[in-house]
Structure formats: structure tokens, C-alpha cells
Amino acid sequence: MGKAAWAVGTAALAAAALARAAPPPAPAGDAALERRVARLERMVEAQPLLELMGRLDRLDEQVRALRGEVEALRHELEGLRRRQRELYLDTDRRLRDLEAAAPAVAAARPATPAPKAPVAPAAPAPGAVPPAAAKPAAGPPAAAPAPVVDEAAARQAYRKAFRLLREGRYEAAAKAFREFLAKYPRSEYADNAQYWLGEAYYVSRRFPEALEAFRAVLERYPRSPKVADALLKIGYVHYELRQWKEAREALEQVRRRFPGSSAARLAERRLERMRKEGH
Numbered sequence: 001m002g003k004a005a006w007a008v009g010t011a012a013l014a015a016a017a018l019a020r021a022a023p024p025p026a027p028a029g030d031a032a033l034e035r036r037v038a039r040l041e042r043m044v045e046a047q048p049l050l051e052l053m054g055r056l057d058r059l060d061e062q063v064r065a066l067r068g069e070v071e072a073l074r075h076e077l078e079g080l081r082r083r084q085r086e087l088y089l090d091t092d093r094r095l096r097d098l099e100a101a102a103p104a105v106a107a108a109r110p111a112t113p114a115p116k117a118p119v120a121p122a123a124p125a126p127g128a129v130p131p132a133a134a135k136p137a138a139g140p141p142a143a144a145p146a147p148v149v150d151e152a153a154a155r156q157a158y159r160k161a162f163r164l165l166r167e168g169r170y171e172a173a174a175k176a177f178r179e180f181l182a183k184y185p186r187s188e189y190a191d192n193a194q195y196w197l198g199e200a201y202y203v204s205r206r207f208p209e210a211l212e213a214f215r216a217v218l219e220r221y222p223r224s225p226k227v228a229d230a231l232l233k234i235g236y237v238h239y240e241l242r243q244w245k246e247a248r249e250a251l252e253q254v255r256r257r258f259p260g261s262s263a264a265r266l267a268e269r270r271l272e273r274m275r276k277e278g279h
Contacts, residue, residue: 154187161193165200174200191217191224202233211237228254228263235267244279
């Protein structure tokens, strides 16, 4: 019985010692604080991720803006390509029409009459006063005769310039037409040369020079068959220069002055495009 009581006492002392060594339970306030600290740690760890997501959002907005600009540029480029294609087709058609009509025009032109041989004066009768002794009647001096144009050489020079234009060598063609006009200003091909000089400038997008050349057709050759086409191209040049009022006036003038012509139909098409584009 003594040993049993000693064992029970020893166990009780050991339990009391363990109870004193164990840490006291944490109060409820400390647990809440630990949870808040843990949440803050997670927020701090997530901050770089939030910044990265913000950067991605900004990049996405920039990409969308760039796509819009690219689409606008693509639309503008397509418009330029369409106008260039129409210009090429129009020029090619006119070149073919002119080439087909050239033989007929050459055949219809009257041949230049050969100069008449001077007639020798008759011998004076014996005792008559020579005509040279008589005083000429007073009057205004005779006008100087117009210089004779070598139409064969002019025709050859014109065809050379026109061939350069047809081959797409626009700078060389413009130079050849300028030289032709300087050398043969009174040639029967001068009005055509002036018009095709404007075309060479227009296809090369040298719009100020083209405008001056087409206006020269109207001013110098008002009865030329190229007046309608030159007036049409004046409207086209103003359109390319974004001078909407001047373009509309020139195109409407083509419709009024040349109704039913191919130039009038082309002018109506360009006016319709301007209406659709809000010009």
C-alpha cells in the first residue's frame, strides 16, 4: 500500500510540472491579428501582379489604337491605288483611241501646196518707162509671212514624244513634248502635244505643272478637240490637290459645255464620288 501511494503522488507531481511548462492558450484577439497580417502579406505579394495586369491593359489599349490607325491607312492606300488604277486605265484608253485615230487624221489633213515659181516680168516696150522708175503707192508695210512649218519633221517629233508616253517614260515624254512645242508652236499637232504634256505631268503626280499645261490647252487652242479632255483633267488635278470647290466647278463646266461626251460621263462619275465622300 505504501508503494502505490507513492506512485500516485509522483504522477500528480509530474502532471503539475507539465501543466506549468505548457504555454498558455492564445487569446482570441491575437488570432484575429494573425489573420490580418496574413491577408496583408497576400496583398503585398499580389501587388506586382496587379501592376503587371495594369500594364497589360494599357498595352491592349495601345494595340487597339494602332490597329485603328493601320486600318485607316490601309483604307487611304486602297483609295490611292484605286485612283491610280483608274488613271492608268483612262490614260491607256485615250492613248489607244488616239493611236487608232491617228491614220485617219493624217489622211484627212490636206497636203501642203507646193510654192509657186515666181513669174518673170515681161520685157518693156521700146521707149517705155521701166516699172522700176515709177514710184510705188504709199501704204502700210506688208505683214511678214508666217514661218513655214515642216510638218513632216513635226509629225516625226510628235510621234517620238507620244511613243515615250505610251511606254511609260513620263519624264522623257514631258521633255520631248516641251521641245516639240518650243520648236513647232504652229504645228497642227501643237494642241495635242500640249494636252499630252499635261498628261505626262499628271501621271507623274506633278499636279501644279499638269494644271498649267491643261490650262494652256484652253487658252491657246480654244477650238481644239482636246478642250473637253483638258477641262476634265483640270477638275481631276484639283481633286488630287483636295481643292474641292475648284474641282467641282471644272467638272460641272465639262457637263454643261460637252453634254453626252465621254468627258462629260467621266466628270459625272467623279462628281458622284465627291458627293459620296462628302466633298
